[in-house]
Amino acid sequence: MNRQFYDDAVSLEKSKELLDSLLNEIKAKFGEIYLAADQPFRQWDLALDISEENSLPPNKVREIYDFCISRGANAAISNIHLNVWYGEYTKCDMALKILDNWNVKIDECVYVGDSPNDSPMFKKFPISVGVKSVLDYSDFMKDYPSYVTERDGNQGFEDLVDSILSTK
Numbered sequence: 001m002n003r004q005f006y007d008d009a010v011s012l013e014k015s016k017e018l019l020d021s022l023l024n025e026i027k028a029k030f031g032e033i034y035l036a037a038d039q040p041f042r043q044w045d046l047a048l049d050i051s052e053e054n055s056l057p058p059n060k061v062r063e064i065y066d067f068c069i070s071r072g073a074n075a076a077i078s079n080i081h082l083n084v085w086y087g088e089y090t091k092c093d094m095a096l097k098i099l100d101n102w103n104v105k106i107d108e109c110v111y112v113g114d115s116p117n118d119s120p121m122f123k124k125f126p127i128s129v130g131v132k133s134v135l136d137y138s139d140f141m142k143d144y145p146s147y148v149t150e151r152d153g154n155q156g157f158e159d160l161v162d163s164i165l166s167t168k
Contacts, residue, residue, distance in 0.1 A: 006089040006097060012043060018086050019046050022071055030064055036081050045085035052080035058139065076117035077140050079133060083117065092120040110164075112157060116140035131156025 010018070023046055027033055034054045036047035048064065050056045056064075061082055068075040068084045076083045076091065099106060111118075111125035116137045122128040123143035130145035132152040149156035 004097070004101075006087070006094055010087045015044055015086050018073070019084065022046070022068065022073055022084065025071065026064060026067065029067065030060065033064070044087070045083050047081040047083050050077070050080065050082050062139070077115065077137075078117045079115040090120055091117060092124050095121065096124070110160075111145075112160060113145065114153070114156070118145075119143045122146075129160050 023033075023035075026048075034049040036042075036049045036052060039047055050061050061077060064082060065075045065077060068082075073084050073086055074090070075085075095111075096106070099109070106124070107126050109125060109127065111121045111128045112131070113121055113128070114131045114133050118130065118134070119141045120143065122130065122134075122145040126146070128145040128147070130148045132149055133156075134141065134144060134148060149159040151159055
């Protein structure tokens with residue numbers, strides 16, 4: 001396995017220390033907060049469960065998001081998690097690095113997303129598609145995809161595939 005890291009400014013140990021401290025602050029300020037079921041397998045971020053197995057109202061998600069930003073962390077909201085990390089990189093930065101490593105041009109790709117954490121990708125990728133749920137996040141998103149499917153979730157992705165296949 002070849003592991004590559006985008007940003008060496010924060011070591012893994014320091015990142016974990018900062019995230020543990022921030023999680024304690026979040027719990028002290030906001031009460032019961034649940035980590036995502038896959039948190040034990042994450043190295044560089046906290047994934048707070050906002051609607052996978054537990055539900056937080058959007059205003060509380062926004063408050064926790066703002067709190068994390070005020071503490072110097074980065075944060076992104078997906079349809080199921082609030083992801084929090086330290087370091088100067090984003091999902092988009094990492095995707096572009098992978099494309100570069102594989103010698104794939106961005107205009108050869110279709111990016112598909114479903115939530116606010118995809119907003120930077122929608123802005124960067126010339127061909128971007130959002131499933132219907134992206135329209136539910138107007139309070140959290142700055143940039144939208146160039147195309148939105150009529151259906152949500154995997155059915156929205158199916159709509160995209162059907163559309164692509166119909167052009168052959």
